[in-house]
Amino acid sequence: MKLKQKCAVITGGANGIGRAVAELFVAEGARIAILDCDRRNGEAAAAALNGRALFLPCDVSDSRQADEALQTAVSHLDTIDILINDAASQLNKPLLETSDEEFRKVLDINLTATFHFTREAAKLMIAHRHPGVIVNFSSTFAFVGSPGYIAYHASKGGVAAFTRAAAIALMPHGIRVNAIAPGTTDTPGLHAGARDTGDEAKGMESFLRLQPLGRFGRPEEIARAVLFLASDDAGFVYGANLLADGGYTII
Template sequence: MSGAARLAGKAAVITGGAAGIGAAIARRFVEEGAQVLIADIDDANGETLARGLGANACYRHCDVSQVGQLNSAFAECESRFGRLNVLINNAAMQSTHDFEQTTELEWERIVAINLKAVFFGTREAIAFMRRAGGGAIVNTSSTFALVGSPGYAAYHATKGGVDSVTRAAAVALIKDRIRVNSVCPGTTMTPGLVSSVRATAADYDAAMASYAALQPMRRFAEPAEIANAYVYLASDEASFVTGERLVVDGGYTVV
């Protein structure tokens, strides 16, 4: 734990917390003094991560497309840790399909996980955060909320929606002392990125090199670099910050 624990006394639920950026957020939160419930459908990685983080972390299986499971995760956090102060709406799925290739079923699944879960996760957290005297919600958006690309049509749509829901919720929940912000990560070296490139590229190394060459810093972000943004927005250091999106992309969207 750091010398001045920035999240001491806070209890958080992190959806999609078993791997990648979500796991990095969980680690950083525990380092900064928070108690964390990791909510995911990846039971093996989630349980292993929670055990490794010690008494201040636990894991719960949670399909974020099911509103009742989100509510149950929040209730467990409150029961186990005494409160729910922070919600990280991080769970998401990608699709590399363009408009013509995207099926109705695929669209509905991506919307359910990437956007519906953010809206209803926020809605269900309100009562818990009121009992805690307020809180902070941080939604995972994407640079794809800001720029276009030939593929990822449904993913683009949902991440634009996440940013819009973030702004709406921020204004609506000021009265409840609940701040709502989003983080737009750039390309990050996660297991999801690796598996996606391996599945779609004929030459993995060449593809990764070409993607890195598109980055102004000529590299991808490390998950911990993205997680630091969530620490700030969840902490009292961001007490006057709401309705904002924090872009952490190594300059990708400004060149």
């Protein structure tokens, strides 16, 4: 087991990739806390994990809620070895149609919350006097452009740059910081983005045409890449943005 006796906090763990990460981490021996604003699916995810998972409702863009949830998680787990910053918001909307409020909301959830949780988790890891690991969620959209998703592109590009800076800042404290950059993965968020086009079926078809592998990624495939970054197997990896995209960014 790669995460035996480890304690992990996973934001956005109620659905999609985050839930796959939660399930894999428990299978690999970790005890976890899932933080998510989706109470119904979050409770269901935790209940399915045989008492090794705690669910805490949390809007990650609200710093007060974030701090309370993180403190509760650490009190329950006794410590924090791993932080997974997976919570995210997507908005498939062109630049000229995106409002200031919509842009800010996406950045608050995707980028500012990643900064806030990284800072606060790092403080706890340092106080507990043991090394820790932080894995952020970037995206292929940090490295390529598209006519929609303007706020999402900006936020994930910020996460990629923030990860590199945080890796250097926290290296002296024995904390490894990296990011996973998933490609187009079959999650509820992908379907929501397709619906934003006005026709979900046609939207999914248009997304699929861009995939050189001819299929979307599966959440469990991304989870295995996250496990690598979170485990001792990645002991010499700092500040990386690991692309798991089925070749999307190489064509």
